[in-house]
Amino acid sequence: MRLSLYIARKFLIAFASVLAIFALFLMLLDMVEQIRRFAGDNVSFAQAAGLAALNVPGSLYRILPLVVILATLVLFLGMARTSELVVIRAAGRSALRCLLAPVVTALIIGILAVAVLNPIVAATSSEYDALRSHYTKGNESVLSISREGLWLRQGGPGGQTVIRAAKANTDATVLHDVSFLSFGTTGNPTMRIEARKAQLEPGAWKLSDAKIWSFGAGANPERQARFAKTLTLPSDLTRSQIRDSFGAPSAVPIWKLPAFIQRLEKAGFSARQHRVWFQMELALPLLLAAMVLIGAGFTMRHTRFGRTGLMVLLALMSGFAIFFLRNFTQVLGENGQLPVALAAWSPPVAAVLLALGFLLHLEEG
DSSP states (O other), X not given: OHHHHHHHHHHHHHHHHHHHHHHHHHHHHHHHHHHHHTTTTTOOHHHHHHHHHHHHHXXXXXTHHHHHHHHHHHHHHHHHHTTHHHHHHHTTOOHHHHHHHHHHHHHHHHHHIIIIIHHHHHHHHXXXXXXXXXXXXXXXXXXXXXXXXXXXEEEETTEEEEEEEEEEOTTSSEEEEEEEEEEOTTSOEEEEEEEEEEEEETTEEEEEEEEEEEOOTTOOTTTTOEEEEEEEEEOOOOHHHHHHHTOOGGGSOTTTHHHHHHHHHHTTOOOHHHHHHHHHXXXXXXXXXXXXXXXXXXXXXXXXXXXXXXXXXXXXXXXXXXXXXXXHHHHHHHTTSSOHHHHHHHHHHHHHHHHHHHHHHHHHO
């Protein structure tokens, strides 16, 4: 038990060290990128640093499997260099038993990452998007799904328009039971439109069965309201902009993702992308454990055997292969070419089985 705790502690130290190095490196790179991106928006250095600090957790979360395999290499290379692995084997403990501590530690790290770090990343990503929109004068379109239906915002030099619809088609270009609320540059409402249907065409929304209220000083909006069988409302939105406004599924905390998926489907959208992401998040602890097994398979050997550099290179290549295979199956799952469960769980399960087979061949074969 004491030996297992010793190995687990060394693995945690290696993991924290690698994570800190990546965090510092990504922070510096992101600060340079934020300064370049907002060069013409009068964003100060402190504001750019704040944006970078909000964006870095998401970047770290995405490369967590690579951080784990690097921490595994640091752990076992260090133990091999100090001959600790030789002493452990001489004491009668097999290599697979030595692996139990770092594998369990990686599983715990994965569970904590999904349960705790995932909501933190979702919150920082949302705050980053809000600040970025604020610094760009709010000219970006944003779409969200709530219990009240679908909400879409479009901006422009004349102000902003908030759009709410009870239902929409799969790409939000046809809205049903829709209302438009326009605001001027001062932030005051200028017009409200209720329509049975709104369809996005190049350069404008085409409304059917619309009622228009105009707001002005001393005006009676209801008395001066007018009806229109068809109405054209200018818009610079496109289908691709609306699709991009959905944002990544990672912007939704995992605890709220099932309810969000239900609201998304109720609004008429496909939630397949979010279902794939949800399953991949559940499979993350297993993927981290697989990375430990892969890294250990190439480095649980004494340095006197030589070819240490080659073994490290093979371990890194294997880790990158699994990492990119995971991303590839995610794309196939989102496109509907693979079932959701297969797309999310097949890479970590395959990685665990292959790594275990490799370890058994080296240690017991």
